[in-house]
Amino acid sequence: MTILTPTSEAGGLDLGVLSQLAGELFATLPNGDPSPAFGGGRSLGQALPDMAATTPERELDLREAAVPQLEAAPAGQAHAAQAPRQGGVAQGVPQAYAAALPLPSDSAPPQAASPGPDAAAGYYFLQDAWITRADADSSADAGLSDLSDDRIGARADALPGAASLQAVLGQIFSSSPTRSSESQDGYYFVQTEQVHAHEARAGEPQLVERSIPGGFDVNAVRRDFPILAERVNGRPLVWLDNAATTHKPKAVIERLSYFYEHENSNIHRAAHELAARATDAYEGARDTVARFLGAASSEEIIFVRGATEGINLVAKSWGQQHVGEGDEIIVSHLEHHANIVPWQQLAAAKGAKLRVIPVDDTGQVLLDEYRKLLNPRTRLVAVTQVSNALGTITPIHEIVAMAKAAGARTLVDGAQSVSHLRVNLQALGADFFVFSGHKVFAPTGIGVVYGRREVLEQMPPWQGGGNMIADVTFERTLFNPPPARFEAGTGNIADAVGLGAALDYVQRIGLERIAKYEHDLLEYGLHGLRSIPGLRLIGTAAQRTSVMSFVLPGHRTEDIGRALNEAGIAVRSGHHCAQPILRRFGVEASVRPSLAFYNTCEEIDHLVAEVRRIARQSN
Numbered sequence: 274m275t276i277l278t279p280t281s282e283a284g285g286l287d288l289g290v291l292s293q294l295a296g297e298l299f300a301t302l303p304n305g306d307p308s309p310a311f312g313g314g315r316s317l318g319q320a321l322p323d324m325a326a327t328t329p330e331r332e333l334d335l336r337e338a339a340v341p342q343l344e345a346a347p348a349g350q351a352h353a354a355q356a357p358r359q360g361g362v363a364q365g366v367p368q369a370y371a372a373a374l375p376l377p378s379d380s381a382p383p384q385a386a387s388p389g390p391d392a393a394a395g396y397y398f399l400q401d402a403w404i405t406r407a408d409a410d411s412s413a414d415a416g417l418s419d420l421s422d423d424r425i426g427a428r429a430d431a432l433p434g435a436a437s438l439q440a441v442l443g444q445i446f447s448s449s450p451t452r453s454s455e456s457q458d459g460y461y462f463v464q465t466e467q468v469h470a471h472e473a474r475a476g477e478p479q480l481v482e483r484s485i486p487g488g489f490d491v492n493a494v495r496r497d498f499p500i501l502a503e504r505v506n507g508r509p510l511v512w513l514d515n516a517a518t519t520h521k522p523k524a525v526i527e528r529l530s531y532f533y534e535h536e537n538s539n540i541h542r543a544a545h546e547l548a549a550r551a552t553d554a555y556e557g558a559r560d561t562v563a564r565f566l567g568a569a570s571s572e573e574i575i576f577v578r579g580a581t582e583g584i585n586l587v588a589k590s591w592g593q594q595h596v597g598e599g600d601e602i603i604v605s606h607l608e609h610h611a612n613i614v615p616w617q618q619l620a621a622a623k624g625a626k627l628r629v630i631p632v633d634d635t636g637q638v639l640l641d642e643y644r645k646l647l648n649p650r651t652r653l654v655a656v657t658q659v660s661n662a663l664g665t666i667t668p669i670h671e672i673v674a675m676a677k678a679a680g681a682r683t684l685v686d687g688a689q690s691v692s693h694l695r696v697n698l699q700a701l702g703a704d705f706f707v708f709s710g711h712k713v714f715a716p717t718g719i720g721v722v723y724g725r726r727e728v729l730e731q732m733p734p735w736q737g738g739g740n741m742i743a744d745v746t747f748e749r750t751l752f753n754p755p756p757a758r759f760e761a762g763t764g765n766i767a768d769a770v771g772l773g774a775a776l777d778y779v780q781r782i783g784l785e786r787i788a789k790y791e792h793d794l795l796e797y798g799l800h801g802l803r804s805i806p807g808l809r810l811i812g813t814a815a816q817r818t819s820v821m822s823f824v825l826p827g828h829r830t831e832d833i834g835r836a837l838n839e840a841g842i843a844v845r846s847g848h849h850c851a852q853p854i855l856r857r858f859g860v861e862a863s864v865r866p867s868l869a870f871y872n873t874c875e876e877i878d879h880l881v882a883e884v885r886r887i888a889r890q891s892n
């Protein structure tokens with residue numbers, strides 16, 4: 274589909290006027306405002322000053338970004354995915370936004386039409402958001418056989434709607450692969466887009482360079498996420514809680530429906546058609562994850578519930594086997610509790626020590642201090658790629674390389690990185706990498722452990738049951754090779770398929786394009802927040818993504834979260850399951866707006882205006 278994007282140079286059209294007209298039109302639609310126009314915010318044209326001035330009329334080819342439909346819509350009803358994407362006027366965040374920032378300090382704060390019943394009363398689940406340090410302190414505590422696998426080689430003959438499914442999945446990878454190395458210099462997002470393509474379950478991945486055509490049309494992207502049209506307390510929903518979880522595009526929602534309508538079955542062993550379809554879908558998703566991460570093989574990809582379960586798997590299997598008395602495990606001060614507690618438990622059980630890489634006052638890890646911690650007793654270095662509380666992007670390539678040089682294994686927590694940065698496990702060289710599907714536009718309850726094949730092959734199972742066995746007698750059990758060895762019982766089949774659809778969706782947009790847009794959006798947001806008197810940003814590292822953690826002295830973080838909710842804005846307030854790093858900055862909790870690629874400048878204006886209003890109120 275080729276769309277002509279109107280600009281001020283195109284037939285005298287003006288972005289600001291267009292945006293205003295569109296806002297008025299959408300405001301007349303019941304609950305149907307895909308392009309929220311906030312009363313107190315600036316118009317899109319104003320928010321994007323550079324676009325009108327510098328963007329020539331251009332053709333935006335959305336074939337790649339479009340969400341293909343699954344089945345023909347009922348007669349007379351246009352399928353949402355077929356709806357023309359015309360009307361999207363925002364084409365990325367302008368480069369010169371900062372210079373053009375008339376901050377919305379004087380604009381009247383938008384009035385909530387009708388605050389929801391729960392807003393004032395407070396939510397029961399926020400009770401721990403303002404805990405005391407004393408409360409927190411009191412709870413601290415700390416013969417494999419490679420039998421060949423007998424799965425049915427499932428290949429469904431003809432799926433109903435197979436052609437349309439093919440269209441859903443799309444042709445993501447181009448041919449003519451060429452190798453290229455990953456740039457480590459400059460901004461993390463200024464890299465040639467690389468796509469990892471490989472023959473499923475065989476051989477080395479091949480990095481395929483793809484061009485990045487066109488810009489980034491945030492309004493087109495937003496229409497892929499139905500929930501973004503919700504209203505909260507009478508206001509358009511502004512979802513700035515993406516570090517907690519992300520919303521799901523239609524491509525994922527429809528893929529799940531398709532699975533339950535056409536493919537649902539248990540997998541691997543039954544000799545019937547639906548088992549073959551479900552097995553193909555599940556194993557296809559594993560292949561997609563392997564490509565997305567640049568793994569050498571799909572057999573290095575284990576499905577789990579999420580990052581937390583993934584880290585526990587590694588601790589319970591590899592850790593039990595390899596960590597002993599006097600050994601050391603290194604984590605960083607930035608870690609989520611999920612990457613602290615399992616190691617603390619393992620260390621307590623084995624008489625090992627947990628060592629912590631300190632951070633500087635911006636929230637970046639200190640590599641020199643890290644170097645001093647490495648020694649021959651270091652068994653594992655487990656570090657996050659992006660901090661969920663501060664947004665810091667850690668120098669993960671250096672961290673992994675230094676650990677390897679010291680003879681230690683490495684685990685990278687990618688829970689906060691996979692939706693913002695391209696991950697290339699071949700370049701990274703980590704032994705383990707974990708992430709959660711729900712933070713990358715996939716369903717909850719599905720996640721991934723990547724493990725290097727030679728490491729996984731030596732690891733014992735961590736759970737026993739069906740699927741992970743090759744042969745069982747009352748005297749002994751022979752285990753399957755990885756990944757089945759680590760997937761005991763019936764897994765989350767449908768949501769694994771949904772994860773595959775989510776990663777395909779992200780690939781179609783392009784991680785480099787996403788990273789660039791989000792970087793500009795983050796700078797725009799930080800600029801706005803910094804201008805609010807008294808506001809203190811928590812974490813100011815030069816390399817960061819998505820997260821804008823802050824406190825406002827005199828205002829409880831929980832109260833700020835509640836006040837923002839009344840204005841339709843969802844942010845996280847509390848300790849973000851990362852208490853050690855917040856305490857490093859002298860706070861027990863922060864307010865944490867966090868961005869995804871479907872957020873806009875207008876939403877940030879709205880956030881900044883509301884926080885400014887709250888800051889003006891005396892407590």
Ligand SMILES: Cc1ncc(COP(=O)(O)O)c(C=O)c1O
Pocket residue numbers: 516517578579580581582609611612657659660661686688689709850
């Ligand atoms: C950096 C990091 N690691 C691990 C986790 C745990 O993820 P999950 O709760 O999906 O298992 C999170 C969740 O917020 C996170 O941000």
